[in-house]
Amino acid sequence: MEGIAIEDGFPADRLFGQGFSYTYDDVIFLPHFIDFPADAVDLSTQLSRNIRLSTPCVSSPMDTVTETSMAVAMAALGGIAIVHYNNAASEQAAIVRSAKSRRVPFVSDPVFRSPSDQILSAEEFGSSPFVLLTESGSSKSKPVGLVWSVDWLNSPEKSAPLSSHMVALPPAVPSSYDFDQLAVYLSENEHNCVPTVSEESGEIVDVITEEDIGRIRRYPKLGLPSLGSDGRFLVGAAVGTREQDKERLQHLVKAGADVVILDSSQGNSSYQIEMIKHVKLNYPNLEVIGGNVVTAYQAQNLIQAGVDGLRVGMGSGSICTTQEVCAVGRGQATAVYKVASIAHQSGVPVIADGGISNSGHIVKALVLGASTVMMGSFLAGSTEAPGAYEYRDGRKVKKYRGMGSLEAMTKGSDARYLGDTLKLKIAQGVVGAVADKGSVLKFIPYTMQAVKQGFQDLGASSLPSAHSLLRNRVLRLEARTGAAQVEGGVHGLVSYEKKAF
Structure with missing residues (x-):
């Protein structure tokens, strides 16, 4: 009948006040009204009082x-x-x-060696495309150059001291350089890598390569x-x-x-x-x-x-x-x-x-x-x-x-x-x-985009907005039966491939 308010779902205080211990899959939010795009959702928040x-x-x-x-x-x-x-x-x-x-x-995690050392196996490079040479072979010692794994692999004298495979390091930059500054530096100076050093200790922090820059640029844009x-x-x-x-x-x-x-x-x-x-x-x-x-x-x-x-x-x-x-x-x-x-x-x-x-x-x-x-x-x-x-x-x-x-x-x-x-x-x-x-x-980043779409379905454009809608009993929830949980997931298929993005 017209004019009669329909009570649909439960406000949070009622649902969670019944003596049941619910986990995330046990409950579902009912959709609310959408009047903004998903990209307008602001997920900024407080970790603590002042952070x-x-x-x-x-x-x-x-x-x-x-x-x-x-x-x-x-x-x-x-x-x-x-x-x-x-x-x-x-x-x-x-x-x-x-x-x-x-x-x-990211962290390049370079392998350190001294110029007099030898490398006997490609596995000694670890996941890095190079080894970094310092005077004593430690990260705290003065850098003198690096050896690219590809140069060592192509050398007929693999057992020779690393000094014979060494190339000079480009000039270092402060480790306070951010990603964009490093990308510009490599592009303008036509280097294929650049070491970053701590402004406090003078030690090498990382060696960033052109490949690293390209890989990061292929990821979604950072916020x-x-x-x-x-x-x-x-x-x-x-x-x-x-x-x-x-x-x-x-x-x-x-x-x-x-x-x-x-x-x-x-x-x-x-x-x-x-x-x-x-x-x-x-x-x-x-x-x-x-x-x-x-x-x-x-x-x-x-x-x-x-x-x-x-x-x-x-x-x-x-x-x-x-x-x-x-x-x-x-x-x-x-x-x-x-x-x-x-x-x-x-x-x-x-x-x-x-x-x-x-x-x-x-x-x-x-x-x-x-x-x-x-x-x-x-x-x-x-x-x-x-x-x-x-x-x-x-x-x-x-x-x-x-x-x-x-x-x-x-x-x-x-x-x-x-x-x-x-x-x-x-x-x-x-x-x-x-x-x-x-x-x-x-x-x-893909996960956070999905979260924004969830907030949009709930009519909440920010975390404070969501919390306010919940406390004011605007947002409604229901408990899910086992069958409802099955229905809410992938079901009824002989086979499938599940990809989030």
């Missing part, structure tokens, strides 16, 4: 996800990486320092990079909550870390609250993000302690078994909504950590109240993830492991699970492998 990003993506502090290459790529894309701490404090600080010394979206007030890439780091982590924190601050995440599977603890207060007292300009939390009660405790951001998720990652082993956690959709609802009242941004398998999950996490999404498996297996590729059953893969796996715990990550003092170690994660995804410089 703003143009892309709502954060790489997880896992030792098979985030080191230097991931850190520079994520910053170049407008997101941020959080460097893992499953290593010595000096090693973690070196990764942060290395990432912040660059302004290009606004994540830069600090000093013009350097934003880089974050994870720390624990033990007494020795206070010393690690000192190393990270000296290395230039812009934000630290207190890394714990259950963040509502006296240890974390004490560490939050320590950070705010001794490093008042350093942003500190607490977690992990999944309830409003947990979140409120950390907010009162002074956090600048909250990390949400417990047992939702693809390699995490916390819910199975400990019977504690929460469905990620419910966790994000509940924590974001309380965090919003204090102006504290929320990071949705875990459970991201596709662009639709990102849309759901952000609209349910998160300001950013933290990704592990979604980024693992990429060119920028640590580790070497190998072939399994004909597929190119990289190792991916949970920080709660026994393998990771042997390197120190058991402190994350408050288990470093226990005699018996219980795993809360597994070790696996993920398929090669290519470069994040390619698939993240």
Whole structure:
């Protein structure tokens, strides 16, 4: 009948107030009204109270996800990486320092040798098209030239000292040069490569080739990079909550870390609250993000302690078994909504950590109240993830492991699970492998375009707009039955090839 309002779907407070623990696949948003193009959607957001990003993506502090290459790529894309701490404090600080010394979206990772050295196999070049020669053969020594792999392969005297294959290096430029500056320099000076050097130490940071420039230009155009007030890439780091982590924190601050995440599977603890207060007292300009939390009660405790951001998720990652082993956690959709609802009242941004398998999950996490999404498996297996590729059953893969796996715990990550003092170690994660995804410089821009289209369907032109529509009960959701989830995916085909772009 005309004039009768139709109640369609549920507002978020009703759907998530029924006592069910929903994950992303369990819920679906109903479409709203479109009055703007997808490209008009603004995904810029807050990582923490005082750090703003143009892309709502954060790489997880896992030792098979985030080191230097991931850190520079994520910053170049407008997101941020959080460097893992499953290593010595000096090693973690070196990764942060290395990432912040660059302004290009990749790491060339050259092999260093001395002029008197020999190369006996092409494998010694690694993935680099050259070896870099320095006086002593180390990265800290004065550079004297380089040897191109193609020249060595074509030489009849392969066993000769590298000095006999060496060509001179072009003049170096500061490592503060960004991608466009380097491209112009190579073009104008007709060089096929250029070394970049640290303005602080004078050491070689990278050697950028014409091939590198061409490869990056073939990727989608990068957005606004994540830069600090000093013009350097934003880089974050994870720390624990033990007494020795206070010393690690000192190393990270000296290395230039812009934000630290207190890394714990259950963040509502006296240890974390004490560490939050320590950070705010001794490093008042350093942003500190607490977690992990999944309830409003947990979140409120950390907010009162002074956090600048909250990390949400417990047992939702693809390699995490916390819910199975400990019977504690929460469905990620419910966790994000509940924590974001309380965090919003204090102006504290929320990071949705875990459970991201596709662009639709990102849309759901952000609209349910998160300001950013933290990704592990979604980024693992990429060119920028640590580790070497190998072939399994004909597929190119990289190792991916949970920080709660026994393998990771042997390197120190058991402190994350408050288990470093226990005699018996219980795993809360597994070790696996993920398929090669290519470069994040390619698939993240395509993923963000899909997210923009999701926001358009919801009538939200920005994250604040989406959050406002959700809180004002304009956006509606429904729970999905198992059959609805099957229907929403690919089904009924004998075979198919699934490509996102």
